[in-house]
Amino acid sequence: MGLASAGIGLVENLGELWRLRSVRQDDWGAMLNFVQAALSKEEFERFTLGQCQAVESILVTYLGGGLVREEDVGRVRLMLREVGLDPWKGVSAPKGAI
Numbered sequence: 001m002g003l004a005s006a007g008i009g010l011v012e013n014l015g016e017l018w019r020l021r022s023v024r025q026d027d028w029g030a031m032l033n034f035v036q037a038a039l040s041k042e043e044f045e046r047f048t049l050g051q052c053q054a055v056e057s058i059l060v061t062y063l064g065g066g067l068v069r070e071e072d073v074g075r076v077r078l079m080l081r082e083v084g085l086d087p088w089k090g091v092s093a094p095k096g097a098i
Contacts, residue, residue, distance in 0.1 A: 003052075007044025010055075014039070017063070028068040031076050034087035035063065038080045041089070054083040 014036050021029040035058060047055075058076050062068055077087045 001045065003047055004043075004045040007039070007042065007047070010044075011036070011039055025068060027070050027073050028063070031058075031062055031068055031073045034073070034077055034080065035059075037089045038085040038087045042085070048083070051083045051085060054079050054085070 014032065017032055018029075018036065021032060035055070039055070058079060062072055062076055080087045
């Protein structure tokens, strides 16, 4: 239950960051978008330790840090995919739709 509450709070905070994205560079906004997509419609109480650690690392190292470079965006997408989170979920066809 604690993970579910923390996940919902995280999604809300990411939404607030999205509203403020104009004060950061475009790559930072793209990275934030991938993280939001990967976390959308997830059951946070089912997250593995690896998924939690990957999300925390992304938040601390990239979204909460300084300048984000284009290669950082690719690195974050890879980190998400490596733990089973789909950064392209927002633009992917639903399973069984094709």
